[in-house]
Amino acid sequence: MKIATWNVNSVKARADHVERYLSEAKPDVLCLQELKCVDENFPAERYEALGYNCAVHGQKTYNGVAILSRFPLEDVTRGLPGDSKDEQARYIEAVISTDDGVVRVGSIYLPNGNPTPGEKYDYKLKWMARLKAHAAKLLALEEPLVLCGDYNVIPGPDDVWDAKAWADDALYLPETRAAFRAIEYLGFTSAIEATQSEPHLYTFWDYQRGAWQKDHGIRIDHLMLSPQAADRLSQSGIDKATRGWERPSDHVPVWCELSA
């Protein structure tokens, strides 16, 4: 079972790219972030025509997340639990039923948090605390679980082209990385870290300053696996080629394969 995640930076601008990726990479599940559209404008018909079911949690202009699956989607949760007043569409979760059993999947668009310090950084840390609390509840279910998406966290110095250049950024501050580790240490395995050995693998390259051409990237998109999912992890990958497509997203897809 192949599970992929991709921040598309507007699903309207990237509708063709998503269709091409589904056709070529053939993931069983594709989590999307930064749709930047309301539910009614999500191009579900195009992906249903390719055999995918769609669960969407959209928002006008900003944020927006979705889960596409070749298998049925059940028990869909829209919005991260823990704050009923939070109106930002940054989390959707569903249970995927396959012939080999169920896998619970969450599509995450964690807040950026810049500038620091400030309200936006406070919101990021509070959101991460809520994610930790929710993740702990899900782990207690003791089932295959993949919480994947744009975490907006650079885990360590080997996950950025120049750590010094990011030292004061909300994606790399010690408090950000500590909050990420606190989630990871609940018992998650990072798919890329468990199956790739070389450092400096990136999932995002800024549109500015020729970052892609100079390979000035960062690794901020992650697939975090529960023990029951990690037991089945066979391989993972980062589909860099999409960054070279015409009018690309600044993020590329990241995926993992769970054996039966």
Added chain:
DNA sequence: ATGACCTGTTTAACAGGA
């Protein structure tokens, strides 16, 4: 050269991203 982008919306500059 301490420069250089992209998207949606309010359609001309903004906000927000990372």
